[in-house]
Amino acid sequence: MEIAGLLASLEASALATGIRNSLYLFPLIESVHVLGLTMVFGTIVIVDLRLLGLASTRRPFSAVASDVLKWTWRAFAVTATTGLLMFTTNAGTYYHNAYFRAKMALLVLSAINTLAFELTVKRSVRSWDRNAAAPAAGSTVAALSLVLWIGVIFLGRWVGFSSASAPAPTDTDIKIENLENLVPK
Amino acid sequence: MNHFAEWLSRTSVSLVIQTHEWVVPAVQSIHIAAIGVVLASVFMIDLRILGWAGRDQTLTETTARFGPWLSGALCVLLVTGAAMVVGEPVRELLAFSFWLKMGLVAIGTVVALIFQRSLGRQQVHWETARLNQQSIKALAVVTFLVWISVVVLGRLIAYDYVWGSWSTSLKG
Numbered sequence: 001m002e003i004a005g006l007l008a009s010l011e012a013s014a015l016a017t018g019i020r021n022s023l024y025l026f027p028l029i030e031s032v033h034v035l036g037l038t039m040v041f042g043t044i045v046i047v048d049l050r051l052l053g054l055a056s057t058r059r060p061f062s063a064v065a066s067d068v069l070k071w072t073w074r075a076f077a078v079t080a081t082t083g084l085l086m087f088t089t090n091a092g093t094y095y096h097n098a099y100f101r102a103k104m105a106l107l108v109l110s111a112i113n114t115l116a117f118e119l120t121v122k123r124s125v126r127s128w129d130r131n132a133a134a135p136a137a138g139s140t141v142a143a144l145s146l147v148l149w150i151g152v153i154f155l156g157r158w159v160g161f162s163s164a165s166a167p168a169p170t171d172t173d174i175k176i177e178n179l180e181n182l183v184p185k
Numbered sequence: 186m187n188h189f190a191e192w193l194s195r196t197s198v199s200l201v202i203q204t205h206e207w208v209v210p211a212v213q214s215i216h217i218a219a220i221g222v223v224l225a226s227v228f229m230i231d232l233r234i235l236g237w238a239g240r241d242q243t244l245t246e247t248t249a250r251f252g253p254w255l256s257g258a259l260c261v262l263l264v265t266g267a268a269m270v271v272g273e274p275v276r277e278l279l280a281f282s283f284w285l286k287m288g289l290v291a292i293g294t295v296v297a298l299i300f301q302r303s304l305g306r307q308q309v310h311w312e313t314a315r316l317n318q319q320s321i322k323a324l325a326v327v328t329f330l331v332w333i334s335v336v337v338l339g340r341l342i343a344y345d346y347v348w349g350s351w352s353t354s355l356k357g
Contacts, residue, residue, distance in 0.1 A: 027344035031337040034217065038336055041218060042225025056250055059242065067238040071228070153221075154214040161210050 007091040016088040026089065029082045036079030037156070041149050043072040051142035053133025060129040090163065097163050103155035110148040117141040186278055186355070193274035202272030209272055216265040220336055222258035226251040227297075227332050231325040234316065243312055248304055255297065280345040281352045286338035293331045296324075 010016060019025045049055035050064045087094050094100045121128075121138040128135055134142070193199055202208045232238035233247040242250075270277045277283050304311050315321050345352040 024347055027341055027347055031340040034340045035333060035336045038217060038221035038224050039228070041221035042223075042228070045222060046225060046229065055254070058246075059239075063241055067229070067232070150214075150218060153217050154211070157210045157214045157217070 003095070004092075007095055010088045010091040013088060015085070016091070019085060019089050026086070029085050033079055033082035033086065036075045036082060037153065039075035040072055040079055041153060043068045043075065044145060044149055047072075048142035048146050051134040051138045053131075053139070057132040061134065062125060062129050093163050094159070097159055099155050099158040099162055103152055103159060106148050106151045106155065110145065110152070113141055113144050113148065190274040190278040193271060193278075196271070199271050199274065202268065209269065212265045212268045212272070216262060216269065216339075219258040219261040219265065220339070222254055223262065224332055224336065226255040226258070227293075227329055230255075231329045234325040235322055236316075244316060245304065245308055245312065248301065252301060259294065277342060279355045280342045281348040281355055282338045282341040282345050284355070286335055286342070289331050289335050289338065293328065293335065296328055296331075 019029065046056065046068050047065055050057070050059075050061055056064050117138065121135060121141065124135075128138070133139055194203075229238060229251050230244075230247055233240075233242065233244055239247050307315075341347060
């Protein structure tokens with residue numbers, strides 16, 4: 001009940017209405033979301049491959065991580081912000097969408113995975129920093145991370161296909177031949 | 186192009202993709218993961234040129250690390266991209282975003298190939314003089330912007346109406 005009210009007020013907010021009423025804002029926000037997530041994924045792959053001993057093995061793990069992870073976090077901030085903006089436009093639909101829920105669950109698991117790494121293997125980084133691969137626990141975290149993020153990408157695409165979340169334009173002079181383009185694929 | 190797209194959409198391969206609903210989102214997901222690898226690889230080489238990352242590595246070492254992943258991911262993009270064109274030819278081939286994107290992909294790929302050739306032939310010159318040239322640093326920034334635009338245009342194929350008459354002119 002409370003959730004339903006919250007979702008409804010999100011959808012009715014000036015921000016959500018503004019995005020829905022614009023022909024261009026949703027596509028722009030979604031494009032930036034994809035840009036952010038490709039940077040998140042691409043940079044995380046670099047760190048995970050290093051942990052697995054599959055790439056950058058001649059550099060200390062800490063050197064690779066300090067080069068890359070700050071960009072991962074910046075890109076994640078962009079992705080989360082744009083994701084939240086898209087969510088507000090159609091909050092009720094997304095909230096009840098099974099793929100959306102599964103995607104959020106994988107993001108939570110990914111956060112737990114990162115936290116587990118920080119609290120355990122990372123604490124002893126000095127002892128394995130220059131080794132080609134991290135200890136077994138570190139490689140496990142890296143493999144899990146790759147699986148989870150690939151899962152996030154797939155589920156994100158399925159959210160798009162199953163929720164038909166395009167903004168409903170209120171523009172009255174919209175060309176009829178453009179209507180078919182409004183359902184994102 | 187209109188006729189070609191319509192012919193392509195009636196081929197048996199296209200029909201198989203069209204009738205299996207999971208194929209397009211699955212191929213798109215692989216495509217997105219691969220562009221992530223491309224973007225991050227270009228990014229790391231560009232950061233090295235700018236001196237913002239990997240300063241314990243030579244440019245040659247950085248390129249040796251990311252170059253093969255860049256080429257490999259580009260091959261995955263070519264295959265999955267072709268599958269999407271065959272599966273939804275009208276959506277792709279009549280979109281202004283698609284052709285603009287293809288132009289930028291060509292530019293980005295040619296720049297990467299020229300860079301790799303030049304680095305291989307003039308390694309010392311690159312590691313010393315070239316890395317300090319402002320024009321090379323500017324080119325690194327431009328290259329990254331090209332690939333960013335490729336990602337954005339890829340998503341905009343689904344919203345080609347944003348180009349107004351440029352989009353509809355392709356649709357004849």
